[in-house]
Amino acid sequence: MADPHPRTTDVRITMRHEARESERRAPIVPADAARLVAHGITLTVEHSPQRAFPIADYLDAGCVAAEAGAWLDAPAAEFVVGLKELPAEPAALAHRHVYFGHAYKGQRDAAALLRRFAAGGGALLDMEYLTDADGRRLAAFGYWAGYMGAALAVLRHRGRLDLPLRPRAKEALDRVLRETSGDTRPSVLVVGALGRSGRGARDALAVAGIEPTCWDVAETRTLDRAALMDHDILVNAVLVTAPTPPFVTVESLRTGPRRLSLIADVTCDVTSRDNVLPIYDDTTDWREPVRALRDVGDPLGVIAIDNLPSLLPREASVAFSAELTPHLLTLGEPGQPWQRCLRVFRDACEANGLETENIHV
Known part of the structure; x- marks a missing residue:
């Protein structure tokens, strides 16, 4: 359903193809994509052979289609939204990535991932840490x-x-x-x-x-x-x-x-x-x-x-997308909760001796 109070915004989002073959979910489903587009957000959706929602449904919602991996060539200001792990390349990540990074609890390869963001000036806005002021998660599977x-x-x-x-x-x-x-x-x-x-x-x-x-x-x-x-x-x-x-x-x-x-x-x-x-x-x-x-x-x-x-890709995606979409509408704004995500990322980088001074939401 279209947002009844659309506004003009310069926020651009790419929903990337998931590299993992068994990942069938979508963080944004077509109905919520239409809401983002009506809000003035430019939403690019990469083709994905395994996603539970066909690309035609996103085109009907007003999205722009792109080939898998197109986010690599997107302007650095683009927000890249996904779910699971990023491809091993590039070595330097310039974009602001919204996904489950699993990089803050000492997991295997966590330090290497943070180094990629620091090297490219990008940022990990980890959806596991998208929380309210009391620490309750705002979107979860x-x-x-x-x-x-x-x-x-x-x-x-x-x-x-x-x-x-x-x-x-x-x-x-x-x-x-x-x-x-x-x-x-x-x-x-x-x-x-x-x-x-x-x-x-x-x-x-x-x-x-x-x-x-x-x-x-x-x-x-x-x-x-x-x-x-x-x-x-x-x-x-x-x-x-x-x-x-x-x-x-x-x-x-x-x-x-x-x-x-x-x-x-x-x-x-x-x-x-x-x-x-x-x-x-x-x-x-x-x-x-x-x-x-x-x-x-x-x-x-x-x-x-x-x-x-x-x-259970369709049920899980619809429920998650409904929770996430209201917060995607605030990307690029100075308020919470994305700033909390950024602070957690910066703290993790600092703990690993990495500089993040020029990174912002």
Whole structure:
């Protein structure tokens, strides 16, 4: 729907093609693209063979089409909006990139990414840090990540997980969850049950006919590890922003009785210093969604897919785009919350000895 109060602006945005083949989502869906265009923003959309929304829908919304990778030649003032990791080149990034950079918690290759921005005079406006004054995220895929993570765990436990994974509509996924509800009723623990991801996980489990144990801050303040281990499935939906004692360690898996046989790590903070599940060192993917951990005693599988919502691409994109679009309308303005994103980026660069004096929103 067009904005009823359009204004003229010189803000230019390119929505880039996602380099990852399994990334089907769009940070801006066609209906919200029309709203941005009506607001006076020039929105260029790169062609993408896997995006869940056809380029024709963006053209109908008033966008400009461009070939994949066209953002590389765009003026430095262009905002480049995406979701997942950037291509390995160029070595110097001149634009202001709005996406999930995963560069502030000591993750693998984080320092190298920040150096690319510092070298080109660009900036990372990380959407994970697009927050209000109280630190609450303003746009997130958490609900659908939790929904999909819990659904995969249940289907795996019931022996109904078809490989490789493929994107589908929520109605089709729910139909499978309901059809298999009579197979088994595993004992499931959702940690972080009151957050976005936890709510999504609980809703998927309800469709599957499962009433989970729900833990949140109060229950994890003093962790009952024996109770944790006495569940078939653990769904980790905790958003951690500071180092936290781990919920599960290799040692805790090796010692003592354990019913736990499967972990769905929705948070997927692998290689981060804030990781509450330091028992694996790499993510899983659509071809091999479950990794069997070795040398931990009884068999234990881990689902650690870092783009879970892309398996429900249309629903996840529509919800996320609705949250993000009002803030894209304020790009280029001096106010919050983009300035908060910029401060976090500058602080991270400073911690790595990098200069960012000339970078602004």
